[in-house]
Amino acid sequence: MVNLAIFDYGAGNIFSLKNSLEQAGASVDVITSFDKSNIYSGLLLPGVGNFDPAIQSINENSKTKFHDYVKEDTPVLGICLGMEMFFEKSEEGVEKGFNVIDGEIVVLPSTMKVPHMGWNNLEIKKSGTILEGVDDGSWVYFVHSYRAKPKSDDVITAESDYGVKVPAVVEKNNFFGTQFHPEKSGDVGKIMIQNFLNVCKK
Template sequence: MVSVAIFDYGAGNIFSLKNSLEKVGAIVDVITNFNDKNTYSGLLLPGVGNFDPAMNSIRDFSKIQFQEYVGNMPVLGICLGMEMFFEKSEEGKEKGLNVIDGEVIVLPSSMKVPHMGWNNLEIKKPGKILEGVENNSWAYFVHSYRVKPDSNDVITAESDYGIKVPAVVEHDNFFGTQFHPEKSSTVGKIMLENFLKECRQ
């Protein structure tokens, strides 16, 4: 079995994510800081909370810097967790983790915000986290912002809301989904299994 950690920003219930990971064979701890030596094979940044408080919880309460703690360990960012990979967000003033060049912008006013519901995934290119996921599979989204990478090379899947919204990004050991795999039925299960497979490498 593979051991992973979910970082808890203190913003909401992450039981469903923990439960989904355990169902696909992971041993899961919930952590609130990076004070201890990393003994995990993977880290998840969940999709609950707001940008500035989440960034502050990573930076202010940990003795070990995020990048130092993570090293080459696979990291899965979900919704807000994915948005934190970028340089900055219109949701707040804090700097992001800056592991992917680009920013996070609010969804257009023409849309109902927050956007909630099932949308299909247009797979743009193969990705480790998408292995076994069919093109136009459906996933469950709840969000008010979208990522805007400097390079489209990191985008492996999009969703079409009338505008193209990056749905899955991959960059080195960082994997991000704008949707919630723990709420996305079989498709989400496949992606969590793929992440755990990366953690076992």
């Protein structure tokens, strides 16, 4: 069985994510610091909360730094806010992100209703680990006010088009991010969750 950890920023209910992982066959612990030994096959940064409080929750509650905890061998799935924390910084706050992907997080354009909530389809740009078995044009569920702006498009495996292209899935090394919520995206989301579990089994 795959043993996973969800980091709880203390910002909201992460039950649906935990439930989705358990339904896929994983054992899941909810953690609030990185100070105990990393015994996990994978880590999830959930999509609940705001940028600065989430970063502060991780930095202030843990003597062990995020990068020291995950290193290069722990797969990390960042969902929405969790994905945004992979980048250097965000217009939502002043804290530094984890800087595992070059670029920043910017607010969605004023031409859109913000926050953007609802189903949008994926435009798959290239093959990716999380997207294995997912069809181009598949629909997933978004709830967000910000979007990623990577310095290189190489990390983007799928986009969504709202009149502006929004990176929907990013991958770099052991870091996998979705701007949408796979745990709320039905059968398509289940495929992605299973793909992440498969990475964690290796």
